[in-house]
Amino acid sequence: MTIQKEVSLKSFNTFGLESHAALFMEVHSIAEMQSIITSETFKNNEVMILGGGSNILLTRDFNGLVIRNQIAGIEIISEDEDHVFVKVGGGEVWHEFVLHAIDHNWGGIENLSLIPGTVGAAPMQNIGAYGIEIKEVFESLTAVDLKTGETRLFNKQECQFGYRESIFKLEVKGQYFIADVTFKLTKSNHKINTSYGAIKDVLNERGISNPTIKDVSDAVISIRQSKLPDPKEIGNSGSFFKNPTIDKIDYEGLKIEFPDIPGYVVSDNEVKVPAGWLIEQCGWKGLKRGEIGVHKNQALVLVNYGGGKGNDIADLSKEIQQSVIDKFGIELTPEVNFI
Numbered sequence: 292m293t294i295q296k297e298v299s300l301k302s303f304n305t306f307g308l309e310s311h312a313a314l315f316m317e318v319h320s321i322a323e324m325q326s327i328i329t330s331e332t333f334k335n336n337e338v339m340i341l342g343g344g345s346n347i348l349l350t351r352d353f354n355g356l357v358i359r360n361q362i363a364g365i366e367i368i369s370e371d372e373d374h375v376f377v378k379v380g381g382g383e384v385w386h387e388f389v390l391h392a393i394d395h396n397w398g399g400i401e402n403l404s405l406i407p408g409t410v411g412a413a414p415m416q417n418i419g420a421y422g423i424e425i426k427e428v429f430e431s432l433t434a435v436d437l438k439t440g441e442t443r444l445f446n447k448q449e450c451q452f453g454y455r456e457s458i459f460k461l462e463v464k465g466q467y468f469i470a471d472v473t474f475k476l477t478k479s480n481h482k483i484n485t486s487y488g489a490i491k492d493v494l495n496e497r498g499i500s501n502p503t504i505k506d507v508s509d510a511v512i513s514i515r516q517s518k519l520p521d522p523k524e525i526g527n528s529g530s531f532f533k534n535p536t537i538d539k540i541d542y543e544g545l546k547i548e549f550p551d552i553p554g555y556v557v558s559d560n561e562v563k564v565p566a567g568w569l570i571e572q573c574g575w576k577g578l579k580r581g582e583i584g585v586h587k588n589q590a591l592v593l594v595n596y597g598g599g600k601g602n603d604i605a606d607l608s609k610e611i612q613q614s615v616i617d618k619f620g621i622e623l624t625p626e627v628n629f630i
């Protein structure tokens with residue numbers, strides 16, 4: 292294993308922010324990870340595990356050891372008539388795995404096309420889009436305990452998935468390295484999910500009434516490309532904030548003052564409100580402030596046009612949060628992890 296010094300993380304975070312890691316290494320297997328954990332370098336340094344870098348805001352140089360998960364492999368573990376159980380290395384690129392699944396006619400993740408990041412990072416925040424969350428196809432994962440080096444299998448229940456949440460962001464935060472993830476995908480009788488209005492619209496435009504998983508994936512790709520900036524062109528990390536859930540009573544109060552406020556009922560007394568709408572109403576959409584700003588097509592996405600600084604994005608995010616509190620009394624929580 293090779294440890295590099297003073298490595299730029301610019302190409303390893305989708306915001307494209309400049310930041311240096313004092314020490315940096317890539318890991319290709321569980322065994323390699325286990326041997327690092329027992330090393331002096333590991334014990335004596337602050338450690339950061341990096342996947343695709345699509346959910347972090349780097350506000351400083353990292354004066355410790357960055358470990359990039361590069362564990363590869365897509366392997367069928369077992370199958371029955373209708374399902375396939377596929378184990379995927381945590382370092383695999385999420386969207387490439389989605390395309391692989393579609394090529395093999397494995398259904399269940401087509402709605403999650405084009406989400407940036409890696410397979411290992413996907414369960415951390417239970418990635419979701421267009422009516423599907425990863426928990427619906429999740430079977431289990433192998434994690435390496437960063438204290439002992441032992442492996443532990445987590446089943447779905449143990450992961451405690453919630454909206455952009457899992458146990459890995461809560462109780463056991465920072466304690467495990469996710470080595471591989473096993474998914475349960477359909478081989479036949481795919482559960483096509485076109486519940487999201489925009490998917491229906493694209494399929495209609497294309498004259499498709501009986502969509503395949505490939506049709507759904509293509510529709511999702513075109514929706515995402517029309518709304519969300521490509522990190523290769525404009526640095527960003529997708530939604531910067533979560534969509535807040537508020538009490539129904541508060542929602543009804545807001546509806547009187549702001550009759551257009553959108554909301555999706557999530558339980559008997561809770562409503563989820565699109566953060567993008569709240570931010571747009573506060574006038575932020577399309578803002579350019581030096582090298583950073585708020586995306587013109589989706590106010591939930593903060594962007595780095597080039598040489599922006601993580602701290603400036605962090606400051607902007609705080610201003611946005613404050614303005615949403617001032618106008619609506621709603622607190623936005625970042626989806627992105629600040630480093």
Ligand code: EPU
Nearest residue numbers: 420421422529530532533534553565567568571588589590
């Ligand atoms: N909206 C606005 N202005 C905006 C953006 C959104 O008014 O600038 C309103 C519109 O009313 C729109 C509604 O918000 O109908 C929902 O917008 P959109 O369909 O773009 O979805 P979202 O709620 O903003 C969430 C996820 C996305 C995911 C999409 C599609 C979160 C935090 N974000 O965004 O996930 O792709 O739904 O399912 O839940 C991500 O997590 O990085 C991400 C991109």
